[in-house]
Amino acid sequence: MNRRYDWPDVDQAALRAARTARLKEFCDEAGLDHILLQEPDNIRYATGYRSHLTADSAWHAALVSADGEAEVFVEYVDETIENPIADLPNVRALHPHPGWSPASANPRTWVRLVAGRIAAAGARRIGVDAIDVALVEALRRACPSVEFVPSSTAFYRVRRVKDPLEIVLVEAASRVNSLAMDAAMSIVAPGVTDDEILGEAARAQLKAGVEFVTHSVCNVRGGSGAWFARNASLREGDAYFFDIGCYGVGGYGSDAARTAFVGEPRREVFQAYQHLLAAYEIARDLARPGVRMSAIHRAVNDYLSRQGLGRTPYAIGHGIGLRLCELPVAANASLMDVDDTLETGMCIALEPETSVEAGGAIVVVKVEDNFVVEETGLRALTTPYPAEAALV
């Protein structure tokens, strides 16, 4: 993979129209004339504007009408720029805004600038996403005739089912993430460190042109709940998992994981891995429109428990879209507000893990792929790595 991946040439205007139509329907139902957004995924969905600059870029804001006309507040202009982006005619202006620090570091300035545009827009009832309570309370004082309606939960629910153009972009990100996992797998050998494997994966993602590396986690002889590299060298016989992700071109994510074996694993570890794959198969067969998310979670853990293996101690699945981890989630019903049913057009990650005692230590194995829900069941978006090939 020497050059950028051949990303699909999605019709951006059509994609924006599809997302705006969905938001407009929601706004009309909720009686909102505008929405005010701070989360990069929500800003991208509502406006097309790419706001995810750094891991912490929580300083942008977007005021969007129910029709999708937007004003965006950014840190990198010092005067208002009208119609700043030829490809995004819906973005009417970029306004100067405090930046290089979270929005809540400069609440008075943030509120003054946003409240000024709210007044100019004549907004009356505004849905807001996951904005700091301090900022919303100050906006309410600054705009006493405007109603601010916390709406982040609703926004996540609106986005659960993807438009076909969104699915194309999730699939492209998943393909690239698969190539990056292959690149990481290709250097697995005794003496190679967890750090080196994660570095190889990130390089492959970025060389392919992803917008953002979302995470680089792994577990080498770390036991359950270990997520982080610690300069561990792989040894003959090790089972090792890594879990990586990215936002591809267009901002849609992929989140996936692979287990690698260094040489011949212990018999009990390999058996656990085979059972993990069997549990995974059960989840994939079960997942289709109309099935409850908790049922998928339960099916995996029931199978693993019957084999005397460790259960997946977290949600075995989650939605994937403009946010790496979003609704619907496949967890124990007690940890979800709504036990969603799968619908055609949802994109999900499935990520079972199991653990087994071997040689006096707990060994964790895990696998994760991305799928789209179609009428007859799941279609894989990541490229499965053959289990046999995982034996180095």
Place this chain on the structure above:
Amino acid sequence: MNRRYDWPDVDQAALRAARTARLKEFCDEAGLDHILLQEPDNIRYATGYRSHLTADSAWHAALVSADGEAEVFVEYVDETIENPIADLPNVRALHPHPGWSPASANPRTWVRLVAGRIAAAGARRIGVDAIDVALVEALRRACPSVEFVPSSTAFYRVRRVKDPLEIVLVEAASRVNSLAMDAAMSIVAPGVTDDEILGEAARAQLKAGVEFVTHSVCNVRGGSGAWFARNASLREGDAYFFDIGCYGVGGYGSDAARTAFVGEPRREVFQAYQHLLAAYEIARDLARPGVRMSAIHRAVNDYLSRQGLGRTPYAIGHGIGLRLCELPVAANASLMDVDDTLETGMCIALEPETSVEAGGAIVVVKVEDNFVVEETGLRALTTPYPAEAALV
């Protein structure tokens, strides 16, 4: 750089004690008995717990007493684990929590679980960080006798001055980020793409053992306001900047940028770069305890304007710590709530840019390094890349 960087062996208990003392002082002044946190940087500061798993892991929460005793809510356990981390005796429990989706995707469950622990802790007055307004309002309904005090601004102000142990960690991250910039510079040549340069940088960061790649931005012939790779091949004569960052071991950040020239740049571009370095020198000479942040910003832009060059259209400096971009910020005074003065022990990034018309296009050049404020002025934490060496 084949192996992990030799990270400093900081006394974690002493570091935690220093941070807790600062928070306790704040809580006592504000009359808070607990704080409730959702931001990974605040959770790390208050508890030592590493919560930054993915770019979007906004599902954790920590309830922390004014004395630093913490309960942490995480997605990867399905039963409460008491005293889960030997190195963090202050973390009393990990509790199951909804995850793999933002906290606001499951507000009822999130509030039920957090409110239960608030009641058990007997908390009466709780400072909260940048938590979704919907969640705080629901907590107020669930815990009518508890007062929730929006405190994120205050938390950022508390953290502005670093403890000496924190400075050691910012410096280590800055050294590693410098090595990553060197690795990226080493492959600059005609025909190499922006994607490849960013990939090389991220690989170097991760191989060195950083906790997180925070951003990968660049500008090749993009004009002002362009931040993103677009599969642009470097050409003879190009000026190119990239801006990369990471969280090192311990979670402290580095944010830095370099301009590279491919062969001989146009005369006007090279002159602009020399003026940029002169403006940078002015900022570095000016920055010392007692100087206002806006004065640093103004000095850079006044110099650039006098040369007929484009000004830096954003804050030319920002704090750096457990968050990549935090207070204090060096911006135009109209974009800050408080025009802070520099104090000994602050860690800052300075990042001037300028732009010049050359060959019918706007070329942007930029440089960024990290510094600690000492009594006599700034001490560099990143390793400066010699300007001459930037000529490939």
